[in-house]
C-alpha cells in the first residue's frame with residue numbers, strides 16, 4: 001500500500017506546480033535503489049518533526065523501493081504486562097548507557113570543491129539538506145588540518161625549507177576557497193550547534209623521519225614544533241571565526257605501514273603507541289593547555305578497530321598522556337572483520353574516556369567509487385551506526401559530505417562514495433540512500449540523548465534512545481527480503497505493533 005501511495009505522490013509531483021512538491025524526486029541508476037534529485041529550484045526536505053501525544057507514535061520510513069522519510073502515525077495499545085512478554089523488542093528506559101554527542105561529516109577540500117561547482121540556489125539546498133532544521137540536522141564536523149587524499153595536491157601549512165619556529169606557517173588557499181566558506185554556512189544553519197574537531201594527515205616533510213608526506217613519523221626533535229603547528233592552525237581558524245571542540249592525534253597512523261601500494265601514497269604520520277603517548281604527554285597536551293586550548297577534547301588513535309584495545313592500552317599506560325586524552329576516535333574500515341564488541345571492551349577498561357566514530361565511507365575497497373542509488377550501501381551505514389552505538393560510541397561522523405560522480409576529486413585517485421553526489425554541469429545533486437540512512441539517526445537522536453536498554457530481535461537491527469525532551473526514539477533496520485511484523489513493549493506505554501517493510505530503515509518517536 002505504501003508503495004502505491006508513493007507512486008500517486010510521484011504522479012502528483014510531476015503534474016502539479018513546484019509549490020506542491022515535497023517528496024523525493026527519485027532517479028534510478030540501476031544500482032539496486034534510487035537517489036533523490038535536487039537542483040536550484042527543488043529539493044526534498046524532511047522538515048520539522050511535530051510532537052504527538054500518547055498513545056500516538058510517529059513512524060518515519062525509508063526503503064529500497066523509494067520511500068524517503070515517509071511519515072505515518074501508529075498507536076500504543078495500553079495492555080497488561082503479561083501480554084507484553086512475547087514482544088520482539090522490549091524497551092527499558094530506566095537502564096541507560098552513553099550520552100550522544102552527534103552526527104556529521106567532513107569538510108574536506110573535495111566537499112568544498114563540489115559544493116562550489118553548484119550555483120548559489122542548489123548550493124543552498126545542499127547545505128540545508130545536511131545542516132538545517134528542515135534537513136537532517138548534522139551537528140558535528142571534522143576538519144582536516146592541511147590536505148588529504150581528497151585534495152588536489154599534497155600540502156602542509158609550512159612547506160619548503162625546515163622552519164622549526166613555524167615563521168612561514170600559513171593556511172592554504174584551499175582553506176579560504178573550500179573549507180572555511182562551507183564551515184561558515186554550516187555554523188549559521190545550525191545556529192551555533194555545530195561542533196568541530198580537527199585531524200591532521202601529515203606534518204611538513206622536514207618534520208618527518210622519511211622527509212615525505214606519506215609514511216614515516218615525526219622526528220623526536222620536532223615533537224614540540226608539531227604540537228605548536230596545531231596551535232597555529234587553531235589560531236588561524238579562530239581569526240576566521242571558527243572555534244573547535246576537539247582534535248585527534250592524527251589520521252590513521254596505520255597508513256604509514258599499509259601493505260597496499262595505493263594506501264602507501266596517502267599522506268600519513270606513523271605512530272607506535274609508545275611514541276604517541278610520549279608526544280601527547282610531552283608536547284601536544286601541555287602546549288595546547290599553555291596556549292589557551294586546554295578545553296579541546298583530545299582524541300587518540302583516529303584509526304581502525306583492529307587497534308582495539310592493545311594500542312590504546314599502551315597509550316593509556318602513560319598516565320600523563322592518559323590524563324590529557326579525553327577519548328578514542330575510531331574509523332569503520334574493515335569493521336566486518338573486527339567485531340563491534342572491541343569497542344565495549346575498550347569502554348569497560350576506560351569508562352571515563354568516550355569513543356567517537358570519526359570516519360566512514362563506502363566504495364573504498366573491491367567495488368570502488370560511487371554507486372548511485374545503492375540501497376545496500378545505506379543499509380551498511382545504518383547497521384554500523386547501530387552496532388557502534390550499541391557498544392558505547394557517542395557519535396558517528398561520515399567522510400566526504402559531497403563528491404562528484406567519479407568519486408572525487410582525489411589527486412591520488414582514491415575514489416570512494418559519499419551520501420551526496422554533485423553533478424556540477426547539470427547544477428544538480430543526488431541524495432544517496434546513505435544520506436537518508438544517517439538521517440534516520442541524526443535527525444531524531446538529538447545531542448545529549450541517552451542510549452537506553454532495548455532487547456535485540458532476530459528480525460531486525462534496532463537501537464533505542466531517550467532524548468532530552470523525554471521522547472523515546474527507536475531506529476529499526478530490516479535488511480531482509482521480507483516484511484517483518486514487529487511488536488515493541490515499553491512498560492511505561494504499552495505495546496506497539498507495526499510492519500517494517502523489506503529493506504527499510506524506520507525511526508519511531510513517541511513522548
Ligand SMILES: *[C@@H]1O[C@H](CO)[C@@H](O)[C@H](O)[C@H]1NC(C)=O
Pocket residue numbers: 025038039040041042
Ligand atoms: C528542478 O527539479 C524540478 C523537480 O524535479 C523540476 O521540475 C525542474 O524542472 C528542475 N529544474 C531544472 C532547472 O532542471
Ligand SMILES: *[C@@H]1O[C@H](CO)[C@@H](O)[C@H](O)[C@H]1NC(C)=O
Pocket residue numbers: 181184185188
Ligand atoms: C551568517 O549569518 C550572518 C548573520 O545572519 C550573516 O551576516 C552572514 O553573512 C552569514 N554567513 C554565511 C556564510 O552565510
Ligand SMILES: *[C@@H]1O[C@H](CO)[C@@H](O)[C@H](O)[C@H]1NC(C)=O
Pocket residue numbers: 277278279281282317318319320321
Ligand atoms: C609518559 O611519557 C612522558 C614522555 O615520555 C614521560 O616523561 C613520563 O614519565 C611518562 N609517564 C608515565 C607515567 O609513564
Ligand SMILES: *[C@@H]1O[C@H](CO)[C@@H](O)[C@H](O)[C@H]1NC(C)=O
Pocket residue numbers: 294295296297298323324325326
Ligand atoms: C578533556 O581533558 C582535559 C584534561 O586534559 C580537561 O581539561 C577537559 O575538561 C576535558 N574535556 C572535557 C569536555 O571533559
Ligand SMILES: *[C@@H]1O[C@H](CO)[C@@H](O)[C@H](O)[C@H]1NC(C)=O
Pocket residue numbers: 405423425426
Ligand atoms: C550530469 O549531468 C549531465 C548533464 O549536464 C548529464 O549528461 C550526466 O549524465 C549527469 N550525470 C549523472 C551521473 O547523472
Ligand SMILES: *[C@@H]1O[C@H](CO)[C@@H](O)[C@H](O)[C@H]1NC(C)=O
Pocket residue numbers: 054078079492493
Ligand atoms: C494504562 O492502563 C492502566 C490501567 O488501565 C492505567 O493505570 C495507566 O495509566 C495506563 N497507562 C497510560 C500510559 O495511559
